Every structure is written in C-alpha cells, then in structure tokens.
Amino acid sequence: MTELVETITARGHENVRAEHVSTFEVTTDDWLTPAGDCILAVEADATPRTFDRDFKEACRSHEATITATLTVEGPSRAHEETIVGSGHPDLTLIDDRSAVARTSTYVDDRTVMVDADGAATDLDRDLVDALADGAPCTLRLAVDA
Structure with a gap:
C-alpha cells in the first residue's frame, strides 16, 4: 500500500478561535473574522484544486483513510495534532480557496475528508x-492508496 501526501503551509491569525464542533478549515485568505470559528490558518499555499490527481483519486473511496496532521510552531515548542477521517466518492x-475536514458526511468542493x-x-x-x-503551521494530508 502506498501513502500519498499533500502538504499545506499556512499561518495562524489573531482571530483563530477553533470552536467549531464539526469542521476545521485552512484558507488562502489573508484575513479572518471572529465569526470564522472553524478556520485554523490563513495564507495557505495549496488548495484542493492544486492536489495531485492520484491523491484526489485515492480520496474518492469509502475505504480510504485520510490522516490530517497539523503541526504548529509555538514560541517555546512545536504542537502537533492528528485527526483521522474517511474519503468519499x-x-x-x-x-481554489480552502480545505475543510468534516465530522459529518457532507461533501462540497472544499471538503478534503468526511467522518x-x-x-x-x-x-x-x-x-x-x-x-x-500567528504561528506558522503545516497541514499534512495523507491517504493510503
């Protein structure tokens, strides 16, 4: 089994609250309002549109396991969190603006994982x-193909 990986580099923002109960998102926007409670980072350097074709195809399976690893460089140490979800046909x-992971099975053009x-x-x-x-961060998305 081969692991396919996409990496998004972004940065935090003073309005990051991370309070949304069913999603998290990174965006290419360079701004964030307090209402964006699912957005973790801005100025992302990649979006779902830029992902490799083979990565996208591997994600389009109910059997796909997608692992999102968020690494944030804090002032005294690095922080890392891993969230695991599924692909969907x-x-x-x-x-071309944002990547969203969801705890539900809802899918739109921004969705990179469900469940x-x-x-x-x-x-x-x-x-x-x-x-x-405003710390820099990396979102690593990996899917087994």
Whole structure:
C-alpha cells in the first residue's frame, strides 16, 4: 500500500478561535473574522484544486483513510495534532480557496475528508493559542492508496 501526501503551509491569525464542533478549515485568505470559528490558518499555499490527481483519486473511496496532521510552531515548542477521517466518492477536491475536514458526511468542493474523528473545538488549546499568536503551521494530508 502506498501513502500519498499533500502538504499545506499556512499561518495562524489573531482571530483563530477553533470552536467549531464539526469542521476545521485552512484558507488562502489573508484575513479572518471572529465569526470564522472553524478556520485554523490563513495564507495557505495549496488548495484542493492544486492536489495531485492520484491523491484526489485515492480520496474518492469509502475505504480510504485520510490522516490530517497539523503541526504548529509555538514560541517555546512545536504542537502537533492528528485527526483521522474517511474519503468519499463524491469528493471533487476542486476548490481554489480552502480545505475543510468534516465530522459529518457532507461533501462540497472544499471538503478534503468526511467522518473525521475531531474538529476545531477538539484541538489542544496550547496549539490554538499558538495559532492565535500567528504561528506558522503545516497541514499534512495523507491517504493510503
């Protein structure tokens, strides 16, 4: 079995709250309002549209396991969280603005995984605090193919 990986580099923002109970998101936008309670990072350097064709195809299976690893460089130490979800045949992976992981089975053009075992609100608060301080972060998405 081969692991296919996509990596998104972004940064936190002063308005990161990470309180959403069913999703988490990274966006290419360079701004964030307090209402964006699922958004973890801004200025993302990749989006679902830019993902490799083989990665996208591997994600379009009910049997696919997708692992999202978020690494945040805090002022005194790095923080890391892992959330595991599933692929889905309806994933289009064509959005050019943001990537969203969902605890539900809802799919739209931004969705990168469904049935995730965690959302923004489940993240370690030290990691969230580092993001609110503008720390750089990496979202690594891996799917077994």
